Amino acid sequence: MDVGAAARARRGINKRGHLISFRRMTTSLPQTASNTANVKAVVEGYAPDELVNGITSGTRHVIVSKLDLIAASYPVPPVKGDRIYLGTGYAYATTIKSVDEDHREYNGCYDIVTEGK
Incomplete structure (x- = not known):
């Protein structure tokens, strides 16, 4: 990771991005959030012509700064199964x-594919 490039990417994400909530859930039932980070990220859907195997209409592409997650004390990297809450009130x-x-390692960012509502 290039520190200068990571700082520029972080500024760009914070300028263009939306506030989302990362949550690492416990493995025992009932599941609760063991770690939470509310950070800005760029969230995009996929165009209809991009919907292929493994990508459905509820799939989103998220780009988040590693520096923001670290600053929020979230365990990095995010892992499969972590939850991301989007929208007003994280609905x-x-x-x-x-x-x-x-x-996007050079820029200090994670490229994430997420599924849900």
Whole structure:
């Protein structure tokens, strides 16, 4: 990770992004959040022509700054099964399907695919 590039990416995400909530859930029932981080991220849906195997209409692409998650004391990297809550009042629950740590590693960002409402 290049520190200068990571700082620029973080500023861009904070300028363009939306506030979302990351939550790492406990494994025992009832599940509760063991870690929470409310950070800004760029969240995009997929166009109809991008809907292929593994990508459905409820799938979203999330780009988040590693620096923001660390600053919020969230355990990095996010992992499959963590939850991301979107929208006003974090009303829409989604679950992380995959995390690409390498694609934007130079910029200090995670590329995340999440599914849900």
